Amino acid sequence: MPNRAERLSRILLSLPPGLYLLLLFAVPSLMMLFASFRFSGEYGGLAPWYYIEDGQFTLDLTLENWQRLFESDIYLGLLLKSLAYALATTLICVIMAYPLALMIARSKKRHRDLLLLLVILPFWSNFLVRIYAWMIIFSPQGALTAALNAVTSSLGLEPITLMFSGTAVITCLVYVHLPFMILPLYANLEKHDHRLLDAAQDLGANRFQCFWLITWPLSLPGIYAGAVLVFIPSLGIFAIPDLLGGTNGIMIGNVIKQQFVESRDWPFGSVLSLVLTAITLVLVLLAAKLGSPAGENNGKK
Amino acid sequence: MLEIIDVSRRFGDFVALDKVSLNIQAGEFFTLLGPSGCGKTTLLRLIAGFDQVDEGEILLDGKPLTALNPEQRPIHTVFQSYALFPHMTVAENIAFPLRMTKIAKPVIDLMVREILEDVRLPDKAKHYPDELSGGQKQRIAIARALVNRPRLLLLDEPLSALDAKLREQMQIELINLQKEIGITFVYVTHDQGEALALSHRIAVMNKGEISQIDEPSVLYSCPDNRFVADFIGQCNLLDATVVSVAEKQLRISIAGLGELDVCANPEIDFAVGDTCALTLRPEKIRLAAQLDITDDEVLFSGKVHDMLYLGDVTVYIIELANGVLIEAMLANDAPGRTRLFDTGDAVQIAWHTDAGHLVA
Structure with missing residues (x-):
């Protein structure tokens, strides 16, 4: 049982983050929840949530916005598509990041800092600038497209376009988020005790079995951590599909932004945001449960 | 059974082992004893296959080991740090070497249960390594290395992380276990008391060479040279x-x-x-x-x-x-x-x- 001073210091320490979450997450989310049941105002924004007629107080709320979500396939379809894009991004990131993280973790100590620096080097230039760079790479006049089409036309196939497609969006999503997978994975792999691999080999495991039975399961917490860092921003992103996706590569983030900015339909924008937030929260909780180290997770006495 | 013939190993200019030869009999509890840096751990790693000899030959039952990878050698090691797999239960840890062979699941379960009895921890099968005490971890590490009956068990200072009282108790258990199971033990330690208490024969090593190989009592009372006399007791x-x-x-x-x-x-x-x-x-x-x-x-x-x-x-x-x-x-x-x-x-x-x- 912690004593009073300890409890007090705990409360004081958790006060700033607690307040931060309350004011900037919980309160806005509740405001959005409220907004999702209101009508939108004549010139955008929100209509009053009650009116008084003949001295009679009447609530002016509606379920219309939520019904609209389910009335057509568009929004749920877009939500599913966004989930698929984010999932594909995460999987590709795992596949690409794992060998690299493993290589860095097993390289000589004095090389590791340099290799990690190279991983985070892209952060030194602006996010939007890097997306514009991909616009140049993918553009129909770009060298990449030209080279690919030289091949396709020589094979007698239709010319292809890279720009404004789901492929372009996923490619850029992977590019932007790859470091967020590499770093937690590296942090995990770097801590592995190489003697465990010696022991496994000594007990008869070949190189593949050593990896699959020892390194891989021990690195799962790192993968879950990286997956959260890649999946969640990928799911809600709108800048990349805005610039590279065109109409084909549109994601749920674009629609939400559209509702708030262009359509000025705040209530429906709130509905979509809340659904996205709920999905994200569920996935984070799942990852947190999976991501706690195996020994600790199962080691509760 | 295990013959080490003129084995040398150099790391750059440092000669870790210099033409070391020794012969270990089947069923023997053989100890490599020496101060740190004497080459005893290097020799153990060469036998296990984690390192390659520069010169010489290591024969097990007359067949050369040098071309085999560690996983192909019928030799298991008990590591100083135990090296238990933290994400597996005790039973899974012990089953690991059995899973690497083509043994049927029910047989594996039976063998795991049996060896857990042998190390007197039958109720710990479902526990994870970090729930065990140092002595228990050590016994599980030994059980894991013994479960599929290797020709040779290598023990690399396995008791050095335990406190004195527990160490003594584990020494007695090791002697009994070795006697019961009859597997040849090659034990590495820098603790001369431990070596004297456990071994049938001891090879005292110094600076990459063997100073003397003898039974503990001979080693103690009739040392061959000043180093052995000084190092033992x-x-x-x-x-x-x-x-x-x-x-x-x-x-x-x-x-x-x-x-x-x-x-x-x-x-x-x-x-x-x-x-x-x-x-x-x-x-x-x-x-x-x-x-x-x-x-x-x-x-x-x-x-x-x-x-x-x-x-x-x-x-x-x-x-x-x-x-x-x-x-x-x-x-x-x-x-x-x-x-x-x-x-x-x-x-x-x-x-x-x-x-x-x-x-x-």
Whole structure:
């Protein structure tokens, strides 16, 4: 049982983050929840949530916005598509990041800092600038497209376009988020005790079995951590599909932004945001449960 | 069963092993003993296959091991750090080497249960390694290495992380386990007490070479050289010159003590004028205020220079004439008294001509 001073210091320490979450997450989310049941105002924004007629107080709320979500396939379809894009991004990131993280973790100590620096080097230039760079790479006049089409036309196939497609969006999503997978994975792999691999080999495991039975399961917490860092921003992103996706590569983030900015339909924008937030929260909780180290997770006495 | 023939291993300029040869018998508890850096762990890694020999050959049952990877050798290692897999339960850890072979699941379960009985931890099967104490982890590590009956079990300082009491208990368990299972053990340690207590035979190593291979009692009472005498147990090393040689006895001259008789070492032919060293264990020296001696004893007078009270015994450092220091040991067995002498007390020491052992 912690004593009073300890409890007090705990409360004081958790006060700033607690307040931060309350004011900037919980309160806005509740405001959005409220907004999702209101009508939108004549010139955008929100209509009053009650009116008084003949001295009679009447609530002016509606379920219309939520019904609209389910009335057509568009929004749920877009939500599913966004989930698929984010999932594909995460999987590709795992596949690409794992060998690299493993290589860095097993390289000589004095090389590791340099290799990690190279991983985070892209952060030194602006996010939007890097997306514009991909616009140049993918553009129909770009060298990449030209080279690919030289091949396709020589094979007698239709010319292809890279720009404004789901492929372009996923490619850029992977590019932007790859470091967020590499770093937690590296942090995990770097801590592995190489003697465990010696022991496994000594007990008869070949190189593949050593990896699959020892390194891989021990690195799962790192993968879950990286997956959260890649999946969640990928799911809600709108800048990349805005610039590279065109109409084909549109994601749920674009629609939400559209509702708030262009359509000025705040209530429906709130509905979509809340659904996205709920999905994200569920996935984070799942990852947190999976991501706690195996020994600790199962080691509760 | 295991033959190590002229094995050398160099790391750059450092010679970790220099033409080491030894022969380990089936069913033997064999110990590699030496100070850190003597090459004992390097040799163990070569046997396990984690490292490659530069020269020489390692044969198991007459077949060369050198071309085999660690996972192909019928040899398992118990690591100093235990190296239990943290994401597997005790049962899964023990089943690991069995899963690497084509053994059916029910058989594996049976073997795991059996070996858990052998190491007296049958109720820990479902626990994870971080829920176990140091001694329990050690037993699981041994169980895991023994479960599929390797030809050879290598143990790399397996008890060094345990406290003294537990270590002693584990030593007894190791001896019994080895006797029961009958698998050949090669044990690496820098702890000479542990080596003496556990082993059938010990190879004392120094600077990449083997100093002596013998049974513990031979190693202790008849060391081949100064290094072994000094490394194993407490020992007085007195530099001397041979004065005269008879059939079974030599007369030597020790600086500061004069001439005295000692039994000859049948292994070494000394000639007059040779330098040698008399090794004399502290417990073989008689110590009293006043001593009567027999014909084949030598007697010296001195005073207590220093003392180390160890509970059961006290080690007295006796200063003889000309500043020669001799360590002697007395059991604190007098009823009602904790020790017999104090610093500065005048005492006499004596030893039998047979008590010392002469080395080159």
